[in-house]
Amino acid sequence: MTMHDERSTARHLSSIAGAKTAIILGTGLGIMEEAITVAESVDYGDIPGFPVSSVAGHQGRLLFGELGGQRVVVMSGRFHLYEGYSAREVTYPIRVFSLMGIRTIFISNAAGGLRPDLTPGSAMLITDHINLTGRNPLIGPNDDTMGPRFPDMTRPYCPSLNDRARSFAQGSGIDLKEGVYVQVPGPSMETAAETRMLQIMGAHAVGMSTVMEVIQAVHCGMDVLAISAITNNNDPDRYLGAPIEEVIAMAHKAGPAIARIFRGILEG
Numbered sequence: 085m086t087m088h089d090e091r092s093t094a095r096h097l098s099s100i101a102g103a104k105t106a107i108i109l110g111t112g113l114g115i116m117e118e119a120i121t122v123a124e125s126v127d128y129g130d131i132p133g134f135p136v137s138s139v140a141g142h143q144g145r146l147l148f149g150e151l152g153g154q155r156v157v158v159m160s161g162r163f164h165l166y167e168g169y170s171a172r173e174v175t176y177p178i179r180v181f182s183l184m185g186i187r188t189i190f191i192s193n194a195a196g197g198l199r200p201d202l203t204p205g206s207a208m209l210i211t212d213h214i215n216l217t218g219r220n221p222l223i224g225p226n227d228d229t230m231g232p233r234f235p236d237m238t239r240p241y242c243p244s245l246n247d248r249a250r251s252f253a254q255g256s257g258i259d260l261k262e263g264v265y266v267q268v269p270g271p272s273m274e275t276a277a278e279t280r281m282l283q284i285m286g287a288h289a290v291g292m293s294t295v296m297e298v299i300q301a302v303h304c305g306m307d308v309l310a311i312s313a314i315t316n317n318n319d320p321d322r323y324l325g326a327p328i329e330e331v332i333a334m335a336h337k338a339g340p341a342i343a344r345i346f347r348g349i350l351e352g
C-alpha cells in the first residue's frame with residue numbers, strides 16, 4: 085500500500101470538518117449513526133491513505149456532522165490488524181484527526197465479556213487495557229511534533245471523561261459496567277484455555293480493536309473515552325461460540341445506550 089502523508093490528508097479534510105471530537109463506531113455499531121445529524125459523508129476509498137474496511141458490520145466512511153450540539157467527525161467502520169493492516173495503517177486516521185485539531189476521541193467496539201456480569205447487550209466503560217497483539221503503532225522513528233518517544237500510559241482513558249460517562253449513565257438509568265479490555269490480534273476467536281488465561285491476566289472484555297487506536301491517540305495527546313458493547317459472554321468452563329451474526333445483533337442492542345452516553349457528554 086502506498087503510504088500517504090497524514091498532513092496533506094488532514095489539510096484536505098479540515099476544510100469540511102471543524103470538529104473537536106472524533107468518534108469511532110465498532111462492529112455492529114453503525115446503528116449509532118442514527119443519533120448523528122450527518123452533514124457530509126466521504127467514503128474511505130476517496131480519502132488518500134485511508135485503508136478500505138472489508139468487514140461485515142462495518143460501513144467504511146467518514147461522516148461529518150453533529151451530536152449533542154457539537155461538531156463531530158465519525159468513523160463508521162474501522163481497520164483491524166486481522167485484515168492484514170499494520171498497526172501504523174490501522175491508526176492512520178487517528179494521526180489525521182490529531183492534525184485536524186481534534187483533541188477528544190470517543191471509541192466504541194464489540195467485545196466478549198470475561199466476567200459473569202458482562203452479559204450480551206451490556207455496555208462496559210474501558211478503564212484500562214492490555215495490549216496482547218505484539219504490535220504497537222509507535223514502533224519506528226518517532227515524530228516528535230506528534231508526541232513523545234515514550235508516551236505515558238498511566239491514565240490512557242481520560243479520568244474526567246470517565247466520570248462524566250459514569251454520572252450521565254447513572255442519571256439516565258443506564259447500567260454502565262466497567263473493566264479492563266484486552267486486544268488480541270484475531271481473527272480466530274479465543275480457545276477456552278486462552279479465555280481462562282485472559283481472565284487470570286486481569287482482563288474483563290476481549291476484542292480485536294481499540295488498543296492500537298488508544299495508544300496512537302494518547303501519543304497525540306488526545307483525551308480518550310472508550311466503551312465496549314458486550315456481544316457475548318465467554319465462560320471457559322461452559323464455552324459457547326460467538327458467531328458474527330450474534331455479535332452484530334448484540335452490538336445493536338448495546339449501541340443505543342453507548343450513543344446516549346456519547347451524546348450526553350457532548351451536550352455537557
Ligand code: HPA
Nearest residue numbers: 194195196290291292315
Ligand atoms: N473475542 C474476540 N473479539 C470479540 C469477541 C470475542 O469473544 N466478541 C466480539 N469481539
